[in-house]
Structures are given as C-alpha cells and as structure tokens.
Amino acid sequence: MIFFVVKSSSLFKIKKNLILCFSFFLIHTTYSQEFNFQEVATYKEFSTFKIKEITQDKFNNIYFSTSKGLLKFDGISITLVNFNGNKQSQKVTTVFSNNDSLFIGKNKSLQIQTHNKVFTFEANSINKIYHYKQGYFLGTNQGILYFNNKELQPLATNYDLDFSIINDIINYENKFLVASNSGLWLLSDLLQPEKTVLISKGNYSSFLQIDKKLYVVKNNSKIEELTATNQLIEKYAKPNINNISNIHNKIYVTSKSEGIDVLNLINFIFDKRINKYNSFLKSNEITAIFEDAEENVFIATEEVLYIKKKNNGKAKASLKIAALEVNYKLVDSINVNSYNSSLQLKPSQNNLSFLLQNVSIRNPKNIEFRYKLNENFSLWNANKQINFASLKPGQYEFIVESRFKGEKEISSKKFSFYIETPFYKKGWFLLVCAVLFSLCITIIITRYIKQLQTRNRQKIAALELESHLLSLEQKALQLQMNPHFIFNVLNGIKALGNADDKEALNKAITEFSVLLRSILKNSRLEEVSLKEELETLENYLSLEQKMSSKKFEFSFEKALNNMDAEELLIPPMLLQPFIENSIKHGISKIASKGKISIHFKVKNQFLECTILDNGIGVFQSQKGNTATNHASVALKITKERIENLSKLNAFYIEEIHKENVISGTKVWFKIPLKTDY
Numbered sequence: 001m002i003f004f005v006v007k008s009s010s011l012f013k014i015k016k017n018l019i020l021c022f023s024f025f026l027i028h029t030t031y032s033q034e035f036n037f038q039e040v041a042t043y044k045e046f047s048t049f050k051i052k053e054i055t056q057d058k059f060n061n062i063y064f065s066t067s068k069g070l071l072k073f074d075g076i077s078i079t080l081v082n083f084n085g086n087k088q089s090q091k092v093t094t095v096f097s098n099n100d101s102l103f104i105g106k107n108k109s110l111q112i113q114t115h116n117k118v119f120t121f122e123a124n125s126i127n128k129i130y131h132y133k134q135g136y137f138l139g140t141n142q143g144i145l146y147f148n149n150k151e152l153q154p155l156a157t158n159y160d161l162d163f164s165i166i167n168d169i170i171n172y173e174n175k176f177l178v179a180s181n182s183g184l185w186l187l188s189d190l191l192q193p194e195k196t197v198l199i200s201k202g203n204y205s206s207f208l209q210i211d212k213k214l215y216v217v218k219n220n221s222k223i224e225e226l227t228a229t230n231q232l233i234e235k236y237a238k239p240n241i242n243n244i245s246n247i248h249n250k251i252y253v254t255s256k257s258e259g260i261d262v263l264n265l266i267n268f269i270f271d272k273r274i275n276k277y278n279s280f281l282k283s284n285e286i287t288a289i290f291e292d293a294e295e296n297v298f299i300a301t302e303e304v305l306y307i308k309k310k311n312n313g314k315a316k317a318s319l320k321i322a323a324l325e326v327n328y329k330l331v332d333s334i335n336v337n338s339y340n341s342s343l344q345l346k347p348s349q350n351n352l353s354f355l356l357q358n359v360s361i362r363n364p365k366n367i368e369f370r371y372k373l374n375e376n377f378s379l380w381n382a383n384k385q386i387n388f389a390s391l392k393p394g395q396y397e398f399i400v401e402s403r404f405k406g407e408k409e410i411s412s413k414k415f416s417f418y419i420e421t422p423f424y425k426k427g428w429f430l431l432v433c434a435v436l437f438s439l440c441i442t443i444i445i446t447r448y449i450k451q452l453q454t455r456n457r458q459k460i461a462a463l464e465l466e467s468h469l470l471s472l473e474q475k476a477l478q479l480q481m482n483p484h485f486i487f488n489v490l491n492g493i494k495a496l497g498n499a500d501d502k503e504a505l506n507k508a509i510t511e512f513s514v515l516l517r518s519i520l521k522n523s524r525l526e527e528v529s530l531k532e533e534l535e536t537l538e539n540y541l542s543l544e545q546k547m548s549s550k551k552f553e554f555s556f557e558k559a560l561n562n563m564d565a566e567e568l569l570i571p572p573m574l575l576q577p578f579i580e581n582s583i584k585h586g587i588s589k590i591a592s593k594g595k596i597s598i599h600f601k602v603k604n605q606f607l608e609c610t611i612l613d614n615g616i617g618v619f620q621s622q623k624g625n626t627a628t629n630h631a632s633v634a635l636k637i638t639k640e641r642i643e644n645l646s647k648l649n650a651f652y653i654e655e656i657h658k659e660n661v662i663s664g665t666k667v668w669f670k671i672p673l674k675t676d677y
Contacts (some may be wrong), residue, residue: 242256530569
C-alpha cells in the first residue's frame with residue numbers, strides 16, 4: 001500500500017516537470033531568442049550614467065543623453081563631451097544634430113555647439129528639439145520655445161498648452177501636432193497659430209511616422225494611430241511604454257519593466273519579445289533604443305549599453321575634416337566641411353595640416369584614406385593626419401576620399417585655398433624694381449660718363465700741357481743745338497779764311513747762308529717734310545766736305561713704301577747731330593777715306609732712320625775724347641728729342657764689327673710715321 005502511494009507521488013512529480021518543461025519551451029518558442037546583442041565594453045566606466053535618448057550626427061558619431069551629461073561614441077571609445085573645458089554636470093534630456101551644429105537640451109539650459117563656439121541659453125527642462133525650415137522649436141516643461149539664432153523666446157498658443165509639459169512636436173500633413181501631458185494638440189502654425197485644437201486629453205509622449213501613418217504613445221500604456229479625420233485608433237496596448245521606434249522595418253516598443261516588444265509594421269501583430277530571458281540583456285528596464293545609419297541597433301538599460309552590429313550589407317564611410325591647422329595653429333573661423341569659397345592665405349601661411357575623421361560603428365578600424373593636392377591621388381592608407389609643408393604660392397584644391405577596405409563606396413571632401421604671392425614676386429613690384437634698377441643704372445652710367453668725361457678732359461688738358469711742354473722742351477733743345485752747330489760752321493769758315501782760299505771761302509759762306517736760312521726757318525716748326533730735311537742735310541754735308549780736312553763721301557737711300565718724301569713729316573735737324581758726330585769723331589781719325597750713308601725706311605707705321613759710318617767707333621772715340629764730357633752735347637740733346645717724341649720710339653747706337661775689328665758706327669732709331677694729309 002505504501003509502495004503504491006510512493007509510486008503515484010513520483011508520477012505526479014514527473015508529470016509536473018514535463019508540463020513545466022513544455023511550458024518553458026513554448027514560451028521561448030513564442031517570444032523567440034535574441035542573442036546577437038553584445039555589451040559595449042567601453043561604456044562600463046559610465047555605467048552610472050543613465051541613458052535617456054540616443055541620436056547620431058551626419059558624421060556617424062553616436063550621442064547619448066544621460067543623467068550626468070552628454071556621451072559621444074565613435075565606434076571605438078566613449079567620451080564625455082566637455083565644452084571649453086567645463087564639466088557637464090547638468091542632466092542632458094535630448095540632443096539634436098544639424099550639419100556641424102549640436103543642440104543639447106538640458107534640465108536647466110540649451111547649449112549650442114558650432115564648429116568654433118559654444119552658446120548657452122537658460123531654459124527649463126528641454127524634452128524635444130524640433131527643426132522646421134529655418135527655425136528651431138523646443139518642447140519644454142513650460143510650453144514651446146522658439147530659437148531664432150539669437151535668443152530663446154516663448155510661443156503663445158493657448159493657456160493650457162503654454163503651461164504644459166511638451167514631450168514631442170511633429171509636422172504632419174501640413175499641420176503641427178504637439179504631444180503634451182495635457183493632451184494631443186493640433187496647431188495650424190507654431191509661430192502664429194490661428195487654430196489650436198485639442199484632439200484628445202491624456203499624457204501623450206512620443207510620435208512615430210511611418211510612410212503616411214502617424215502613431216503616438218498615450219499614457220505610457222498604448223499606441224494610437226491618428227486618422228485623416230483626426231480620430232485616434234488604438235493599435236497596441238502594453239504597460240510602461242516609454243518609446244516606439246522603427247527598427248529594421250519593425251516597430252520596437254520599449255518598456256520600463258518588460259523589455260522590448262517587436263511588432264509587424266503593417267498590422268501591429270506581435271512578432272517577438274526581447275528581454276533578459278531570451279537574450280544577453282541583464283535587465284528588462286529599457287531606457288532607449290536606436291538604429292544608426294549603418295543599421296546597427298543600440299539598446300540601453302539602467303546600467304548597460306548593448307549593440308547588435310549589422311555584419312553584412314554595404315555601408316558608406318562618412319568622411320569629415322575634423323581640423324585644419326595653418327602654420328600649426330587651428331583654423332576655427334570657418335567651417336571647413338561646408339566652406340564653399342577658397343580660403344585666402346598669406347604668403348607666409350604655407351604650412352597646412354588636415355586631420356581627418358571617419359566614424360564607423362560597424363567596422364571602425366577598417367577605414368582607409370587617400371588624397372590629392374591639385375595632382376594625382378596618393379595610395380590608400382590609414383593615415384588620418386595629412387601635412388603639407390612650404391607650399392608655393394598659388395591656387396590649390398585639396399580632395400580627400402575614404403572607404404572601407406575592399407568596398408567601392410567612397411566618401412569625399414573638397415577644400416580650396418589660395419596662398420598669396422609674396423609682394424616681392426608680384427608683377428607690379430618687379431616692374432617697380434626694374435624701373436628703379438634702370439633709373440639707378442642710368443644715374444650710375446650718367447655719373448660714370450660725367451666722371452669719365454671729366455677725367456678725359458683732365459687727361460686731354462694734361463696731355464695738351466705735356467705736349468706743349470714737350471714742344472717747348474724740343475724747341476729749347478733745338479735752340480741749344482743750333483748755336484752749337486753754327487759755332488762749328490763758323491770755326492770751319494774761319495779756317496778757310498786762314499787758308500786764304502777766297503773762292504772756297506765765298507762758296508762756303510753762300511752755302512752756309514742757305515743752310516742758316518733753312519735752319520732758322522725750320523726752327524720755328526715742329527715738323528718739316530722729309531724732302532726738306534734731306535735737302536738741309538745734303539747742304540750741310542756738302543758744307544762739311546769743304547771745311548773738313550778729312551775727305552769723305554756720303555749717300556742717301558730711301559725705301560718709303562711707294563710714299564713721296566714730300567708727304568712724310570719729320571722733326572727738323574733730327575739727324576744732323578749724329579752725322580756731325582760721325583764726321584768729327586768717327587771718320588776723322590781713320591787713315592782711309594770716310595764714308596757716311598743715311599737710310600730712310602717706312603715700316604709698320606714707323607719711319608726708321610739709319611746712319612752708318614766707317615769711323616773708329618763711337619765708344620772708341622769717346623775713350624780718346626777727354627776734352628769734352630765724353631759725349632757730344634748735340635748727340636745727347638737729339639737722343640732726348642727722340643725719346644720725347646713717343647713712348648713707342650726705339651733708339652740705339654752700336655759699333656760695327658768685322659772679324660772682331662771695329663769697322664764703324666751704326667745709329668738707328670724709329671719715330672711714328674706722320675704725313676701731311
């Protein structure tokens with residue numbers, strides 16, 4: 001009997017366990033399992049930050065509105081957003097991103113961050129930031145505020161709405177709908193509403209528009225659809241609803257206590273439930289849910305942030321020029337990503353650095369970049385810092401592109417800038433320099449020419465003075481020589497008179513008078529013709545033959561290169577002293593008959609003169625002549641005359657040797673060739 005009871009009790013327990021197992025299997029099958037959500041590890045250090053709302057900017061950055069400030073997620077790390085180094089202690093209730101501006105709604109203020117500035121306006125608990133056309137409308141705990149780029153101002157609608165808590169605002173079918181704690185309101189316009197209609201009383205919290213249908217949450221317990229006639233139809237009921245979202249073409253209904261219900265988009269039929277029993281979620285209190293541009297899904301609970309990444313499908317990298325530095329200083333006066341003009345830079349501002357940013361939640365470390373500056377693209381690489389040093393003046397277009405490795409979708413950015421040409425390289429400056437240089441050269445050349453002319457005038461004056469002095473010197477020398485010659489001739493005539501040879505004396509006196517007249521005539525001239533000089537020399541030699549006790553003969557030879565002796569000019573009495581020296585000191589001391597030959601030759605623009613005699617030799621005669629100063633005064637004077645005629649003159653006297661015996665004297669000199677034409 002006892003055995004039977006035990007057996008019956010065991011069977012009962014087995015049946016009970018089977019029923020429980022079947023029920024558990026049925027529940028899991030019904031609600032489906034969701035294990036693709038993973039914890040975001042970098043959020044753990046912010047686990048005390050309770051997330052209220054999740055949003056994303058156009059550069060794929062994810063922002064979390066939390067109870068202790070604003071968090072930013074770039075796919076790799078989460079950071080607390082601080083403005084101007086100030087800690088964000090206020091509760092962030094909502095965030096709205098527009099281009100490069102970020103509107104941050106807080107429990108006590110509105111903060112706006114642009115690319116280079118931060119503005120703060122006082123406001124009471126901002127719940128919604130709605131952008132319509134060029135204006136921004138803020139749903140707060142005290143009605144609707146309007147931001148007009150300068151200040152916040154309250155909008156006057158009606159008494160009930162102006163003092164209501166505004167949870168959401170939307171423009172639907174050309175009319176504005178406002179969800180508040182006093183009801184669902186319809187307004188013809190937000191700035192100046194002519195019509196304000198209360199559609200339904202209750203606490204309305206959030207809108208969801210799918211195609212042409214609009215849904216709204218009422219009293220945190222049910223979802224209603226607004227019809228074209230402004231009627232509300234209940235579509236789904238669930239306690240503690242805090243948000244509805246369109247995720248992967250499904251309606252996700254988040255709850256503060258029961259996880260997430262997933263509904264069919266068309267008919268609101270229940271599809272599955274995501275909670276701590278069928279997923280990795282550790283809590284059923286869902287505070288926020290969000291699907292980003294890459295179709296990744298974020299779920300925030302009280303202390304944990306989860307993500308389900310989209311593992312397949314194409315995604316386009318969202319490129320941003322995060323910073324531009326010129327000469328190592330940040331340029332914040334312009335918005336680089338939306339700057340359509342060409343940035344004008346000074347010649348010295350030729351060192352540029354671009355910092356690139358490309359955020360991807362799905363695959364943050366698989367992004368590559370390439371760039372070009374007017375020319376060809378660089379190779380694809382992972383470098384986010386691009387530097388250009390010592391750029392030359394000119395127009396530049398910087399183009400940068402990004403992509404995921406192995407994919408074809410490319411994002412690109414363009415930025416133009418112009419480096420001004422230094423003033424010292426500009427055309428006007430070069431022209432001015434050329435003109436100034438030409439003026440300087442002209443002045444220098446003019447002064448040089450004037451100085452040269454002055455020096456030339458001084459040289460000419462000096463040369464004229466020198467020439468005049470030389471002329472005076474030659475005349476003085478000539479005047480010194482003529483009395484000496486006359487003295488010698490008179491001595492000869494005296495000797496003839498003593499010899500009582502009247503015929504020879506008369507003839508000598510006649511020849512002497514002719515010679516003296518010629519000498520007096522030529523003494524006033526600097527130059528005479530060679531013909532006249534030859535006639536004078538011939539007259540003189542003829543006179544010497546008569547007066548000399550030593551018999552001699554003389555001859556003249558001319559090689560004038562087809563020139564007439566009458567055309568050639570020569571200083572007067574230039575050869576006579578040498579001839580006289582040959583007669584008096586050369587041939588007078590030899591036993592044989594004396595010979596004197598005089599040669600004239602035109603060669604290389606010079607007139608060469610040669611006097612040959614067969615006397616004892618000039619140096620031998622000087623040794624034996626001790627009565628004088630060992631040299632003829634006339635010979636010395638004539639030599640000085642030749643040397644003063646020109647620096648190109650040449651003169652020498654040498655003894656003629658034959659078989660080591662002195663056979664005569666040779667006098668040779670040359671003077672510049674001059675003619676009378």
